[in-house]
Amino acid sequence: MGLQIDEGIPTNRTSSYxxxxxxxxxxxxxxxxxxxxxxxxxxxxxxxxxxxxxxAQNDSKVYVITIIKYHNLGGRSYFGLIKPFHQLIVYSLVKKNLSLTT
Structure with missing residues (x-):
C-alpha cells in the first residue's frame, strides 16, 4: 500500500489546509x-x-505517521476496537482527501 505523487502536497477543492x-x-x-x-x-x-x-521529495512517496495519547481506559478501549482497521482508515482518508494517485 504505497501512495506516490509527483510534487508538493496537493489539496482538494474544499480546504486550504x-x-x-x-x-x-x-x-x-x-x-x-x-x-x-x-x-x-x-x-x-x-x-x-x-x-x-x-x-519525501527524493522518492515521491507519501509517509503517514499517527500518534495516539490515551487519557483513560475509554481511549484505550476505543482504539483497541479501531486498531485492526487503522491502517486502512488512514490510507483511505489520505487518498480521498489529498487527491493522491496510487
Missing part, C-alpha cells in the same frame, strides 16, 4: 503545513490523535 483550519472526515485541526508536510490533531476527552502526512 492552513493552520487552524478543520479538514478531513473527522474534523482534524491543522497545526502546521509546509510544502512537504501537513501536521493535524484531533483531541478528545479519551485520547489525543496526531497525524503527519509527509512527502
Amino acid at each position: 492552513s493552520p487552524g483550519s478543520k479538514v478531513l472526515l473527522f474534523a482534524f485541526t491543522v497545526l502546521k503545513r509546509t510544502v512537504n508536510e501537513i501536521v493535524m490533531e484531533k483531541n478528545d476527552k479519551h485520547l489525543n490523535y496526531r497525524l503527519s502526512i509527509f512527502l
